[in-house]
Amino acid sequence: MSSGHRHLKQIQNGFSLIELLAAMAVLAIMFAILGQIFSLASKSMSDGKRRVDHFSTARSALDLIATDIQSGIFRDDLPAFRDASGATAPVFYTSRSGIGGDRELSLIRYQLDTTESILQRGSLGVNWAHDTNTLPIGFNLSSQLPLEANISTSQVFDVAFGALALEIYFLNSDGSITDTYSSNARTLIVSIAVADEKNLNILKQSGQINTLVSRLNKQTILTERYRSYWDTQLNDPSFLASVSVPARQSISIFERSIKLP
């Protein structure tokens, strides 16, 4: 009898099949729910990271440009936002020292390394002993900054990764917007398109990067703000059909208006 009790007790201490099945079912449901939660969290985290990535990239770039603009030298007799060839470009003098110069004056140039998708900042310092006979600063020129061509690669540094496109244009005192700088310009508008690091790598590996960048082109004639222009370009149905949705969604466009001093 005693062994029978023990056996009975053992049986009573176990789980019935039903209980096991029920427990497994509950566990399965819980794992399913947790998996979903983790998946959502992961996706959310990934999206958040991407957004933060975009925001950080764009903000750091735009902040830097804004800081430089605030100490920019914009005079009637000194061209700005013109490169050595005369094309509109984020090139201007600032009242801060630059690389290789002993004077509180330097030429700043922002440029895109399209191969690496990096926004770069070049800085050419000006010396007091600067020989203006051989390397004119650009006074009295209206459409080009000759010293711009002298910014060497050693004076260029990466400032933001994931930058795919950069355009500038100007809001003038009469309310018009133009893609060339004049003394009537009151506000510089900087548009930048960025991709997060992870998707950038995916885009590069998939070869879709070139297709994307080709849509972030410069307007032949400035008719609208680049933010809306690039948005339209990226959301064009024919374009969307040619790239994956993640590829499209990996691009963010930022625009900042910077008041010219």
Place this chain on the structure above:
Amino acid sequence: MNPNQSQGNPNTESRRGIALLSILFYLAIVSLLVVTFMTMVRLERSASRNYSQSLKAEQFALGSLDYVIQQLRQQITAGSDTQTVNSEIIYTPKTNISVRPAKIGTIPASPNLLQKSLGDNTAFNTAFPTPDYDASLLPTNLASTVSTTTDSWGGRSISLDRWNRPQLATFSQNSETPDWVLLTRSGLQQFTSFASTVTNRSSNNFVIGRFAYTIYDLGGLININSAGFRPSHELDVSDRLDTKASLAWADLTELGLSGGQIEGLVTWRNARNSTSSSQYTSYVETTATESGFARADGDLNSSDNRFVTRQDLIQYAQVNGFTNQLDLLTHFQAHLNLPSHSLGTSAATENPDFSAVRINGTPLQRFPLDRLKLLESINPSITQLSNIAAYFGLAPVSGFSVTKRHWVYNQGSSTEPIKSIDTVIAENRQPNFFEMLYATLENDTLGQDGGNNIAYTSASDSNKFHQIIRIGAAIIDQYDADGYPTIINFTDQSTAAFQHYGIENLPYFSELILKFRAIPNSSTPPTATVEHYLFCELWNPHQGTAPANGPSQIRVLINDSATWRINAVEEIGSNQFNFGLVDTGTFGALPYTSIDIGSVGNYSNPTVINTGNASSSYDLGAPLIFNGWKFTDASDLPQLAQQLVIDDAVFQLQYFTGSEWQTYNTFGGLLFDDGTVLRESGIQNHGPFYFRDDVEEIAPRSPERTVISTLKSDPRTQRFGASASNMTWQSFSPLNTSLAPNGQNLGSNNEQVITESQASFYSGSSGAYPARLWTNTYTGHQAPDRDGVTRPGDGFLTQSTTNNTSNPFHSTGTDYRPIILNREFRSVAELGYAFRDQPWKTLDLFSADSADARLLDAFSLYEQTSGNTRHDLVDLNTPHPEVLAALITKTRLNPNSSATTNTISSSDANTLAQQITNYTENQPFENIADLVNEFDDYSGSSPSLSSSSPSITLLSISKIARESLPRSLASTTSTRTWNLMIDLIAQSGSYPPTASGLADFKIEGERRYWLHLSIDRYTGEVVNRQLEIVYE
């Protein structure tokens, strides 16, 4: 086994432990995630907050700058009388005090400091006294009483060194620094003591930021981007230093800079344009002036340089060792190159308030004198003719050539021979040269004639428009390099057309002389053959010599229709006389109507013509062989008296153009004592000429006599007529000194006495002394202007001297004679050389009563192709005598003297500059014209220099020397524009709840800006600005 022992079953206990561990593990993970998340959030929040505070501080600082600018505009409003022109409000300073910004919280040793944020309301309010400001329009002081040097929450403050960083003032004590202005949720509020509401986020008094500022006067500083020249070029550019056309010719050594420092500075700054002195001069007078020195010069191959910010300038000064001069230097300045002078509302129609003139919304422009170069064109192109018409209202007359500068003024109308500014506005154009003169010269001083007693005064003399044309022609001839007088046909519609001539370095009619010679016969009773002669005396009263490019041959011409007649009185019985015509004829019937004198000659002293092809000569023995016209009465009758009468005559002085004779000076219109006025119609320059000699008791007196002469007060004009003088034979004197007998001693009463045909303003019944118009100071022998004011003549400053050479009549001392420049103007004040078409008066830029001082405001030297601002000027009200001394020193007292001693020395320049700054400290100049109208103080009917006028002896010797002061400052200074630098520090943040004092502000963000600003005092418009961010 006891079933209860199952509770002690190791397996069961183990499972329970795992669950606990699991729970703890999960809790730990969750806690870690939460902590990490919270940390990230906090960091992100902190970063975002810092970023937002930074942006907040930036926006706050920019907004604060706008507030300070608005405060300045309110000060302009409160200190002005306003008028609205085309919907634009013009702010005319109420008084001289409100011409410049008020001074709030200044430091005596730092005159650049104009204002600062100051919590002391008493000091704030006393800065705006009545009646200089309208108290109801003044801004409210919003600064709190907490100093920026007081530690804030966390111990931060603005140190003295930080406030001293611009190096425009020296703050040596905390009490001298600015106070904070607090920004609350409801705007700026003044707090004189701590209130707990400033910490309460729900209160409108909750403070969200604060700022403090100083305002510096940059206008009184030297713009180092424009000023100075290479000392090694000084000798080569000495003619530019003579008159200061620009800050480029300022002597920076007066600021304490060494020659080496200046040499290095200019060489660096003007690397492209300072290799040679001629290159630099060309740059200054063309490239730089075209933009008013706004632009640096350069191209793809080379470039000048510029200081682009004040920090840039400070760094250069530190590198080159002249930081002590930084409070005298600026890199930023802009002055509106627009006129603003007003004579008051009573003169507004003809002499308008320049600041209120708007032409299609555009301000009245200063007339650039370099447009006069257009009139030098040899063969003006169509474009040049179009510009000449637009700028001068002139068109060439047929026969116009290099040697015959003959124009017609054709921009007048039937009602306005020269149009007023009101008409010009209606025609929607800027005024031409003559219209500008009309608007500028005080009209009620023009058109003065000799009065009723001199009916022979030309009709054109009493018409102000003719005088303006003559003044204009004289200015043109000062500017052009040639010696050919400008000729302008002009009609005032009310009289016949006239031909007016400019004034060149040429001989002019000074006197006409009738002489007779009686050749007694041996008959009884005695008879005589009487010869009458008519001679012309010429005089070039100017200094220097005529340019080679000018007339070489001149002649005197009398019109054919002029008649002569000899009347004789014959004794036909005891006390019985017969007065009858003996002989008569026309000049046309004589062998010559003209006397070709030949070479222009010297004529530096009044000289009767003694060369040429005269019809007859009168030989007193060499060199007194005079050429003139001879009229002989050969009747050989016993005569007591004879009389030669010349009628209907106008004498003309002409030069040979190479193909024809051209008149440039006339003499006619004398009315003798018989009351006859003869009008001659062929010549339209002046009225007729009629005079006679009266020969009494001929024989057996001395064989020759000058019986009568008729002379001008000034050979260049016949205004006030030509006076006739009966010269008694006892006082016969050499002809060439007849204008100023007795050795040219004008200080005595031995001057030429005129007993006939006195102008109405001569009060003496016994005779007049027209030569006294040289000084125009002798009671009874002064010519007042039409407004009744007697203004000094060119010789005024010499009157107190005992040096008899100090007058234009002296035969050897010529320094006091008028000057013909025959070159471009290098200072607007060189207009003071131009003849005013009144005896011995050039345009007056030296006397307090000057009616011409507005010229300094209405005209500029150079045409600007871009903009209305000049960057090579200094505020005339500068507090720094060193700055003015840099402009005044080396200015030439007399352009005809090359001696270095003839320039203003450094010592004298500093004395003058100190006197000016002493004067303007309490009574700022409102306009550059005030340099003439206010700095000298004349009083009483006989003007005398007051104690406020320059004590420099060299400047007191003549008008020309005295005007060296305006010559140095007229084109280098300005008063219209405020040039300021606002040094502003703005902090974002708040008062923590535990704050207990106004100083306990918790700083979260800070920005500092130096805003360079140019504000038009008359419109409040910001005409130029540069925002300079300051990194510390």
